[in-house]
Amino acid sequence: MRINNAVARGFANLGVIGVVSVTVLGQGQMLDPALLTKPPIDAWPTYHGDYSGRRYSTLKQIDTSNVKTLTLAWVYRLNASRANAILGGEGPDTPPAGIGNPTVKSTPLMVSGVMYVSAPDHVWALDARTGRELWHFAWKTRGGDHIGNRGVGMYGHWLYFLTPDNFFVSLDAATGKERWHHEVASMKREYFATNAPIIIGRRVIIGVSGDALDVPGYLEARDPDTGALVWRWNTTPRPGEPGAETWPNEDAMVHGGGMPWLPGTYDPELNLYYFGTGNPQPVLTGQSRAGDNLYTCSIVALNPDTGKMVWHYQVTPHDTHDWDAAQTPVLFDGVIDGKPRKLIAQANRNGHFFVLDRVNGQHLVTRPFIDSLNWTQDINAKGQPIGNPAKEASVAGTLVSPNTGGATNWPPPSFNPDTGLLYVGTSQTFSLYYLTDTDPRPQGWAAAERNLANLGSALKAIDYKTGQVRWSRPLAVGPTGSTGGAMGLLSTAGGLLFGNDGGGNFVAYDAATGKPLWHAGLGTNTNNGPQTFMLDGRQFVVVGAGDAVYAFALQQ
Amino acid sequence: MQVARVSSAMVAFLCLAYGLSASQSPPSPKFDPAAVARGEQLLKAECGFCHGGNARGGSGGPDLTRSAIVQEDENGKQLGAFLRVGRDDKGMPKFEFTEPQISDLATFLHSAIYLAANRSLYKILDILVGDPKAGEAFFNGAGQCRSCHSPDGDLKDVGAKYDPVTLQGRLLMPRTGGPPGTPAYRYPNAVKVTITLPSGESVTGALVRLTDFEVTLYEAAASGQMRSWLRNGDVPKVVVTDPLQAHMDMLKKWTDADMHNMTAYLASLK
Numbered sequence: 026m027r028i029n030n031a032v033a034r035g036f037a038n039l040g041v042i043g044v045v046s047v048t049v050l051g052q053g054q055m056l057d058p059a060l061l062t063k064p065p066i067d068a069w070p071t072y073h074g075d076y077s078g079r080r081y082s083t084l085k086q087i088d089t090s091n092v093k094t095l096t097l098a099w100v101y102r103l104n105a106s107r108a109n110a111i112l113g114g115e116g117p118d119t120p121p122a123g124i125g126n127p128t129v130k131s132t133p134l135m136v137s138g139v140m141y142v143s144a145p146d147h148v149w150a151l152d153a154r155t156g157r158e159l160w161h162f163a164w165k166t167r168g169g170d171h172i173g174n175r176g177v178g179m180y181g182h183w184l185y186f187l188t189p190d191n192f193f194v195s196l197d198a199a200t201g202k203e204r205w206h207h208e209v210a211s212m213k214r215e216y217f218a219t220n221a222p223i224i225i226g227r228r229v230i231i232g233v234s235g236d237a238l239d240v241p242g243y244l245e246a247r248d249p250d251t252g253a254l255v256w257r258w259n260t261t262p263r264p265g266e267p268g269a270e271t272w273p274n275e276d277a278m279v280h281g282g283g284m285p286w287l288p289g290t291y292d293p294e295l296n297l298y299y300f301g302t303g304n305p306q307p308v309l310t311g312q313s314r315a316g317d318n319l320y321t322c323s324i325v326a327l328n329p330d331t332g333k334m335v336w337h338y339q340v341t342p343h344d345t346h347d348w349d350a351a352q353t354p355v356l357f358d359g360v361i362d363g364k365p366r367k368l369i370a371q372a373n374r375n376g377h378f379f380v381l382d383r384v385n386g387q388h389l390v391t392r393p394f395i396d397s398l399n400w401t402q403d404i405n406a407k408g409q410p411i412g413n414p415a416k417e418a419s420v421a422g423t424l425v426s427p428n429t430g431g432a433t434n435w436p437p438p439s440f441n442p443d444t445g446l447l448y449v450g451t452s453q454t455f456s457l458y459y460l461t462d463t464d465p466r467p468q469g470w471a472a473a474e475r476n477l478a479n480l481g482s483a484l485k486a487i488d489y490k491t492g493q494v495r496w497s498r499p500l501a502v503g504p505t506g507s508t509g510g511a512m513g514l515l516s517t518a519g520g521l522l523f524g525n526d527g528g529g530n531f532v533a534y535d536a537a538t539g540k541p542l543w544h545a546g547l548g549t550n551t552n553n554g555p556q557t558f559m560l561d562g563r564q565f566v567v568v569g570a571g572d573a574v575y576a577f578a579l580q581q
Numbered sequence: 582m583q584v585a586r587v588s589s590a591m592v593a594f595l596c597l598a599y600g601l602s603a604s605q606s607p608p609s610p611k612f613d614p615a616a617v618a619r620g621e622q623l624l625k626a627e628c629g630f631c632h633g634g635n636a637r638g639g640s641g642g643p644d645l646t647r648s649a650i651v652q653e654d655e656n657g658k659q660l661g662a663f664l665r666v667g668r669d670d671k672g673m674p675k676f677e678f679t680e681p682q683i684s685d686l687a688t689f690l691h692s693a694i695y696l697a698a699n700r701s702l703y704k705i706l707d708i709l710v711g712d713p714k715a716g717e718a719f720f721n722g723a724g725q726c727r728s729c730h731s732p733d734g735d736l737k738d739v740g741a742k743y744d745p746v747t748l749q750g751r752l753l754m755p756r757t758g759g760p761p762g763t764p765a766y767r768y769p770n771a772v773k774v775t776i777t778l779p780s781g782e783s784v785t786g787a788l789v790r791l792t793d794f795e796v797t798l799y800e801a802a803a804s805g806q807m808r809s810w811l812r813n814g815d816v817p818k819v820v821v822t823d824p825l826q827a828h829m830d831m832l833k834k835w836t837d838a839d840m841h842n843m844t845a846y847l848a849s850l851k
Contacts, residue, residue, distance in 0.1 A: 214652045215698055237698040239647055276638065280647050397833065421708040421841050422749055424832070455832045457750065461703040466637040466644060468697035473705055475746070477754040478829060502791040502821060504764075504771035505756050506829070528792035541793050 067559045069135040072176050072221040073437065074556060078290035078355040080439040081516045082557045086564035087579055088519030092533045092543040098565060098576040099156030103127050103144055107163045113194065113203045114146075114165030121168045129569025130173035131221065132437070132513070132554040140567070141179070141198070142574055143221075145171040145189045150201060153560055156576055160201035166190050169217040170235070175288060175435075178222030178229060180249040185229050187218035193231060193252055207252045209233065214240045221288045225298060225329040228255060232285030232300070236347075238469055239280035239306040242321075246332055256332030260285060260302045260320055268319035277314040282306030283321040286351040287435055291329065292367070292383060298329040299369055299383065301340075301350035308347050309418045309429070309472035310460055317342040322350045324371060324379070326386060336386035341375045342409055345417045346400065346458070347429035347470075348374040355440045355447060361389050361490055370489055372438055372449040374431030375400075377410050378492045392492025397426040397453035397480050418458035418472035428456035429474055434511035437554040440489070441516035441536050447489055448522055448536075450500075452482040452510030482510040482527050486539060498539040501528025513554030515566070523555040523566060531555075531568055531575070547575065612692040620689025623682055636693060641672070646693050657687035705746050709845050711838070716846025719839050726843075729827065732850050740851035749844040753835070754828055766799040770824045774798050776810060777818040784808065788821060 065075065066084055073080055087095060105127050127144030133151075134141045139159065140151040146166050150159040169189030178185040183204065184196040191210040196203055210216035215237040223230045228246040242260035247253060260283030262268035264275045272278035282305050289300025305314060305321040320334075322341035327334055340350045354371045361368070361380070369383035370390075376398045380390035391408035402413040416425050430452075438449040455477045462471035482500040487493070500509040509527015516522045522536040526544070531551050533543040553569040566577045624645075625634045631642030638644035645651050654660040661683040667675030678686070696702055720726045730736050743751060751757075758768040765771060771787040776796060778784075786798035789807055796819050797809040810817050823829060 211649070211653060214649065237700075238652065238694065276644060276647070280644075399833070415837070419837070420706045421710040421837075421844075422746075423837055424753070424835050424840060426832070455753075457753070459705045459708070459746070461705055462697075463706070464635065464637060466633075468637070468646060470700040470703070473700065473703045475750050477750065478756070478832060480829065480832060502772065502788060504766040504768065504788055506772060506823065526792050526794075528790055530792055530794060532793075544794055546794070 065558075068137070069133070069556045069558050070179060071134070071223060072132050072178070072288045073290065073353070073554075074132075076291040076293065077357065078353045078437070078440075079357055079442070079516075080437055080514060080554060080556075081441050081518075083518045084557055084559060084564050085517060085519035086559070087517070087521065087557075087566065089521060089535055089542060091579060092519070092521060094580045095533065095543050095545075095566070095577050096580045097545070098578045100576075101142070101149075101151055101156040101158070101574045103129065103142075103147070103149070103572045103574075104158065104161060105144075105147060105163070110161040110163035111201045111203070112163055112165060113206065114167075114188070114190075114192070116165040116167040116190065118165065120146075120166060124166070124171050126572055127171075128173075128572050129553050129574055131176035131569070132556055133567065133569075133574065134177060134179055135556070135558050135560075135567075136179060136198075138560060139198070140574075141177050141184060142569075143174045143177050143186055145174045148177060148184065148186060148196060148201070150198070151574070153558075153565070153576075156574070162196055162201045162203070164188050164192070164194065167212060169212050170215075170237075172217075173219050174221075175219055176221030178224050180224045180229065183249065185222040185224075185231075185249075187220055187222070187231060189217045189219075191216055191218050191233070193218075193222075193247060195252060205252050207247075209245065210235075214238060216240060219286060223288045223291070223298070224249065225291055228329050230289070230298065230329065232287075234284050234286050236282060236284060236303065236306065236308055236470075239282065241279055241281060242283035242285055242303055244285045244300065244327070244332075246329065258327060258332045258334065260325075261305075262319065271317040271319040273313070273315045280306060281314065281318060281321060282308070284349070284351075286349060287353065290354055290356050290369075292356055295367070295384060296328060296330070297326040297335055297383070299324060299326050299354045299356065301325075301352055301354055301371065303349035303351055304341075304344045304347050307462070307467045307469055307471040309345055309458060309470050309474075310462070310467050311343055311345045311417065313466050314343075318344070322348065322375075324350060324354050324369065324381065324386075326383070338379075338381055338386045338388065339409060340371065340373050340377065340379055342411065344375070345412065346375070346425065348431050350374070351435060352433060353437050355438065356383060357440050357442060357489070359445065359489055368489065370440065370447055372433050372447060372451075372487065374427075374433060375410060376427060376432035378447070378487050379408065380489055380492070390489070390492045394449070394485060394487060394492070394494060395427070395432045395451050395453045397455065398432070399424070399426050418460040420460050420463065422457040422459050422475075424455060424477075425458050426453060426455045426480075428454040428476055430454065430511075436511045436513040436552070439514035439516040439522065441522070443518065443520070444486070444516075444536050445489055446486040446495055446536070448484065448486050448514045448516060448524070450482070450510050450512035450514070450524065450527075451485050452507070453480040454478070455480070478505070479507045479510075482507045484512070484524055484526075484534070484539065486536075496539040498534065498541075501526050503528075509550060513551060513568075515555040515557060517557060523557075523568070525551045531570065545575070545577065547571075547573075610691075610695060612688055612695070616685050616688040617692045620685035620687070623678075623686050624689060627676065627678075628686075636690060645690055646697060651690050652694060654687055654691070657683040660687050660690075708745050708749060708841075709848055711841030711843070711845035713842070713845040713849045716842035716844070719843055720846060724831075724839070724843065725827075736847065736850055738851050740848040745844060745848050748847050749840065752843055752847060753832065753840070754825070756825060767801070773822045773824065775820045775822070777820075778810075779816060791819065791821065
């Protein structure tokens with residue numbers, strides 16, 4: 026029975042595997058449900074490269090001994106011009122004012138030698154061998170927050186992405202021509218979209234974003250052929266539903282936020298989709314929402330077929346500092362207290378590292394990973410950090426570490442099974458939090474923030490068994506002190522960890538010690554998750570910094 | 582949630598320090614202040630009993646600024662259609678407002694929503710809640726502020742020079758300096774660095790950037806230029822000093838009460 030189920034799920038996952046099989050598989054490996062927890066070597070077919078969120082590659086052509094000879098293969102600078110682009114969208118011919126130049130915050134996909142790069146309103150197909158543009162799709166936007174786009178999803182021949190003005194769009198991957206688009210949220214209610222779609226079987230999973238107004242968050246599964254809604258999961262309960270008891274009233278819970286900002290991870294064997302939910306609304310004060318405010322700031326496990334929640338674990342009960350739990354929940358197997366376990370780990374914006382059993386959400390480890398934290402009162406029996414009410418925003422100002430940006434943020438971390446370490450970019454900021462809306466029913470953010478200083482950013486390697494920081498590499502220093510912090514990371518079987526140094530360099534670190542072994546001075550910090558794949562027998566490492574995509578390979 | 586917002590908050594902070602407004606948002610919609618005032622009066626008179634005098638909900642009626650109908654409304658069009666019918670099942674009667682009245686009401690509600698949604702417009706309230714006497718005692722005692730500062734010297738009339746919010750920010754971290762657009766390495770109290778070359782030559786300046794691979798400084802006095810060196814392990818020798826180290830160290834030590842008292846004390850120096 027178990028095997029049959031696994032086989033069925035293997036078929037169900039054909040959407041992603043079928044694509045990979047063109048270049049990688051083809052010999053029935055698609056029936057192995059473990060495949061998607063092992064990174065494919067000559068493709069990067071989904072946001073994290075595979076479903077696990079480890080961002081670990083088994084490739085080792087580039088290793089600690091030869092990384093010194095890593096050199097630039099190509100650069101692609103994002104071309105946002107609508108001239109010669111394939112156009113879509115319902116907005117005006119001239120983009121609304123206030124939209125800046127696009128930057129690469131997405132992790133591109135690479136399938137069959139073609140790379141798919143996205144930024145708000147744009148998708149580009151590049152020749153992964155040369156970095157030359159194959160096609161460019163430009164979306165005529167109506168507006169919306171253009172803060173970032175995390176990437177595209179792929180199923181069969183089709184691409185999927187979300188726009189800042191809340192459209193779910195599908196393109197033909199071969200030509201860049203649009204198939205259809207559907208509106209998934211209201212721009213007038215200050216929703217926007219940043220998420221990268223994740224495809225599980227015949228479910229394209231997308232989430233909405235937005236925190237300017239007190240609107241509810243939701244995650245959706247849509248049909249890959251038609252884009253029609255299959256299920257929707259509200260991140261906060263409705264009256265009478267489980268979790269409703271953690272809100273004072275209906276108004277608070279149905280306007281309680283909890284945006285699923287980022288793509289999640291998936292265990293094909295358990296058939297569970299894992300993702301982190303956003304912070305509750307209003308953002309910086311809790312006076313109208315007494316209680317834990319489920320399921321905000323939580324790691325949630327859903328059945329992707331039905332959209333039903335299987336378990337949840339709230340990493341910040343009753344958050345009042347904008348510390349969402351959207352950071353990647355990373356899946357790996359390990360041994361804790363002598364017992365082999367299927368694990369899920371998150372280095373959270375609130376400054377704590379968590380490890381849970383991903384079968385049932387049982388708590389295993391909580392440990393702070395920065396030293397400057399001053400907001401907690403206690404860590405309770407369930408391993409949840411409990412906030413000190415005195416460290417919530419006040420009219421006269423409250424000094425809090427970290428700032429609203431958190432100890433880390435959205436850029437994807439990496440877990441390396443060879444070292445047993447989870448790598449994460451961190452900072453130790455302080456801010457003043459001023460309560461500006463003293464009404465019993467505050468709105469929006471309800472408080473203002475004034476950033477002060479950073480006591481030190483570092484790239485840290487955390488031992489998953491204990492949460493202890495095994496090594497910490499301080500990042501660059503500038504005229505106002507430490508710089509950098511959260512960063513996208515990639516580790517490989519070559520013993521390498523790719524990330525930045527907070528000072529505009531792309532760096533290959535020794536994954537065991539944190540010693541820098543190679544760097545490229547890009548002049549600006551990388552701002553996406555690096556990726557790697559094998560193409561024509563050559564291992565490429567690709568990263569985005571500013572408005573450009575850089576590909577590196579060993580000198581030939 | 583996003584990292585980029587940290588830097589815009591920092592921009593807002595720097596702008597505020599110079600009395601400018603942060604301008605990172607797209608052009609804002611214009612709300613006719615007279616229409617907003619008329620709409621507010623109408624709301625208080627006709628809707629306030631159920632929905633509250635500020636539209637955020639009252640005895641039984643929901644918060645109108647959070648209402649999807651209101652948020653989705655275009656210049657009163659959908660709101661007007663709704664009001665003419667009402668919603669009997671929820672106890673919402675119909676209203677026979679004139680077109681100008683509906684327009685005023687919509688303008689007030691959209692303006693309230695706009696002010697909630699745009700946090701760069703939030704106004705910090707009166708923050709002078711501390712005890713100036715306790716602040717003075719802290720200044721002369723536990724805070725050890727006296728070792729660098731004096732109310733008759735560098736802090737003379739400081740309460741007249743800065744508004745309280747700027748004052749409290751600078752009390753904790755007085756890094757900024759110079760007119761808007763000044764690069765941080767030209768701030769008078771930028772982090773400093775001393776480079777010692779194998780030849781024994783030593784160069785001191787404001788730190789522009791220190792990474793594992795390079796060090797760059799700005800030599801204000803001697804050359805007025807930036808100078809950089811590639812790093813190879815301990816060569817050249819690099820020593821970083823922060824003129825504000827005492828302020829950095831204090832960040833972990835402040836209590837909010839001490840901070841508020843000190844702000845009140847400094848505000849009284851005028």
